[in-house]
Amino acid sequence: MKYIVMICVLLVSVSSLASSIIEGEDGYRLWLKYDPITSASLKKKYTQQVGRFHVTGDTETMQVVRDELNYALNGMLTDATVVSQKQAGLLVVAGDQASSLAASNSLDLKSVGDEGYVIHQTNDGDASQILVLANTDVGALYGTYRLLRQLQTHQPLDGLSVSSSPDIDLRVLNHWDNLDRHVERGYAGQSIWDWHKLPDYRYQRYIDYARANASIGINGTVLNNVNADPLILTPHYLTKVKALADMFRPYGIKVYLSVKFSSPQLIGDLDTSDPLDPEVRQWWKDKVADVYQQIPDFGGFLVKANSEGQPGPGDFGRTHAEGANMLASALAPHGGTVMWRAFVYANEKNEERSKQAYSEFKPLDGKFKDNVLVQVKNGPIDFQPREPFSPLFGAMPDTPLMMEFQITMEYLGFSTHFVYLGSMYEEVLQSDTYARGEGSTVAKVIDGDLFNHNVTGMAGVANIGTDRNWTGHIILQSNWYVFGRMAWDPQVSAKTVADDWIRMTLSNDDKVVASVSDMMMKSHEVTVNTMTPLGLHHIMGAGHHYGPAPWVDSLGRADWNSVYYHRAAKDGIGFDRSESGVNAVEQYFSPLKEQLSDPATTPEKYLLWFHHLPWDYEVKSSGRTLWNELVHRYYQGAADVEEMADTWDSLEGKLDPLQFHQVQMAMDIHEKEAIWWRNACVLYFQQFSGQPIPETLPKPEKSLADYQKMSFPHAPGQG
Known part of the structure; x- marks a missing residue:
């Protein structure tokens, strides 16, 4: 009888569990959802x-186009058919025939x-035809995805005429x-590259990855970490890289590899990796030739050198230009490119960290070979929730600079915070460098327009992993999406892209789109207030960068400690980078450097980035003291996250239940962590201000000591 009772209980438990499972869209299809169009008139x-x-x-590639159209149109319309060219209402053509059709129209x-591509509706009496024309097959693929976006977002096709x-x-x-499949700063599971099973085992996920990238115009992928393992260049791994390259090629995607600068010593049995040594140069030429023999359209190398302990040309008394040019010479005969990262800082240089990349690379302007791009992070520190743009943008007119954005959420709440980065990307791209007078935006620097560069680039540190929804959070798919859209067109508005993504991923209901779009467009500013208001930066937990830790002061390098950046003391808070301080403003062009030198003219969003100010300093926009404004921003940030969560809750029943529930669970975490950030930071900075939290605000439920004791030894994504 006991066993029977136990079995009954077990059955009840299983039944209860089964009834709690939420079915629906798990996020795997990303924005390439081709569900049936429910409007009968629109579908017709x-x-x-x-x-x-x-x-x-x-x-x-044209077979990929054919397959994608067949899959998409039969998903949305259910009865699409392939017909002859003369019978087609939609005709996709590339090459000479496309040129002929273009000329006749x-x-x-x-x-x-x-x-690029042209999409055009032709009309001949009552008959019409939509043409997707391109000079190449890849252009036709991009044009096809652009047309499908028109259908997915329920936009009219009548009179359609697009050239892009x-x-x-x-x-x-x-x-x-x-x-080993660990993703540094990755928060969505393991690496999607299953190196052990490659080259023979080829997941459908690899193809769907390629489809997603092609749909937004991404044409390259660096497969491995910038903190590179030299084994990636060995025959064992190059065979695996070739398998991925073969799968991605029809989608217009080239593969690139991060390489360790000391590879000649580590896997080549040489005594040195000096870029001027003839044997080293020959080793790289031979290695590059081997790569291209297997992968004829290989893209090139990404290099992190002489930064955070990585080897580089500086180890041999050589410059970054000499190191990059050595690799560029090896790649040039094959059409390859070197992407050389400018993320460099070293404790022994005795120079303030935000200034070091400029100081090291500005003197090298014009000394890089034509197939070298210097890859610069958007800000001068390290992917903070908000930074001023890097002063290198505009400062190297004779060197093409490649933007590096972070799509993954290293300093922005990992994969549980609702943060749309399109508005941050837009803020950076539209910032004026004044390099050639007013209107010299960062976007014009990187697209080659300002200095007439022939090669241009934009990189995004991916947030992709083996989670079913790819990015650990449905909303964070939008950051992958907006990166691709802005890499294609740096002038496109973040709002336009957000609206498209919502319609393609969540819902075409106008009210839902308006609500979610409003959340997305506010989310970055909300996050800045939650974590680092008024120009504060780099006050996250040490190493893992999870949660607030403005008290960190015991690490081996000064610029690894939070206190280095906020400089809170009895006399005030903030880092003086003005002329009276470390003079980082000198690296910007006039009139920007003069504007940033004076706290009265410095935008409040960068106030404490550039100035150390007393606690009773009056903040112009509100009239509050600096202490009260800081407290207000932290409390407002937490309140805004709560409001976002309420808005999301109001959408229940209007969204796919599984998509809705995934985001709702993450919003619960986001709310709790926003309060954690608020309480920990306000209590910590209160020690120095000596001023009370306003009586109208709720007091932190824990002591500062309680927050300081919190430990996260297994936080994901650590290096």
């Missing part, structure tokens, strides 16, 4: 216009280049993935 209209389609050509196809080409040449994801 689209079916008439594009339900009968034809794709010319039999290359691998007075369309300018030449100007869109190798990756990328403003940036290299639009690349940087995967900080290690060969």
Whole structure:
């Protein structure tokens, strides 16, 4: 009888568990959801216009176009069919035939280049046809995805006329993935590259990764961590890299590799890695030739050198230019590119950290070979919630600079915080460097327009992992998406992209789109207030960068400690980078450097980045003292996260239940952590201000000592 009772209890438990499972969209399909269009009139209209389609050509890429259209149109319209070219309502053509069709319809196809496309509806009496024309197969693929976006977002096709080409040449994801599948600063599971099973076991996820990237114009992927393992260049791993390159090629995606500068010593049995040594130069030439023999369209190398302990040319008394040029010489005969990171800082230089990249690279302007891009992080420190743009942008007119954005959420709450980064990217790209007078924006620097560079690039540190939803949080898929859209067109608005992503991923309901879009567009500012208001920065937990820790002061390097950055004391708070301090403002052009030198003219969002100010300093926008304004921002940030959570809750029943529930669970964590940030930071800084928290505000439930005791030895994503 006891066993029977136990079995009954077990059955009840299993039944109860089963009834609690939420079914629905798990996020795997990203923004490439081709669900049936529910509006009968719209579905009928689209079916008439594009339900009968034809794709010319039999290359691998044109077969991808054909397959994607078949899958997408039969998903959205349910009865799309492949027909002959003459019968087609939708015709996709590349190459000479596209040029002929463009000419007969007075369309300018030449100007869109190798990756661009023209989409145009022709009309001949009652008959019409939608043309997707491109000079190359890859351009036709991009044009196809652009047309599908029109359908996914329920936009009209009547009179459609679109001409588009990328403003940036290299639009690349940087995967900080290690060969053991650990992802440094990754918060969405393991690396999607299963190196052990490659080259023979090829997951469908690899193809879906390529589809997602091609749909937003990303044309390159760096497969491995910038803190590179030299084994990636050994025959064992190059065979695996080749397998991925073969899968990605039809989607217009080239593979790149991060390489360790000391590879000639570590895997080549040489005594040195000196870039001027003839044997070292020959080793790299031979290695590059070997790579291209297996991967003819290999993209090139990404290099992190003489930074955070990584080896580099400085170990041999050589410059970054000499190191980069050595690799560039090896790659040039094959059409390869070197992406050389400018993220360098060293404790022994006795120079304030935000100034070091400029000091090291500015003197090298014009000394890099033509196939070298210097890859610069958006800010001068390290992917903080908010930073001023790096002063290198605009300072190297004779060197093409490649933007490096972080898509993953290293300093922004990992994968549980609701933060849309499109508004942050837009803020950086539209910042004026004044390098050639007013209007010299960062976007114009990196797209080559300002200094007439022929090669341009934008990189994003990926937030992709083996989680079913790819990014650990449904909303954070939007950051991958907006990166691709802005790499194609740095001038596109973050709001436009957010709205498209919502319609393609969550819902086409106008009210839902408006609510979620409002949340997304506010989310970055909310996060800045939650964590680092008024220009504070780098006050996260040591090493893992999880949670607040403005008290960190015991690490071996000064610039690894939080106290180095906020400088809170009895006399005030903030880092004096003005002329009276370390004079980092000198690295910016006039009139910006004069504006940033004076706290009265410094934008409040950068106030404590550039100035150390007394606690009773009056903040212009509010009239509050600096202490009260800081407290207000922290409390407002936490309150805004709560409001965002309430807004999301109000969408229950209007979204797919599984998508809704995933975000709702993450919002619960976000709310708790926003209060944690608020309480810990206010209590810590209160020690120095000596001033009370206003009576109208709730007091922290724990003591500062309690927050300081919190420990997270197994936080994900650590290096």
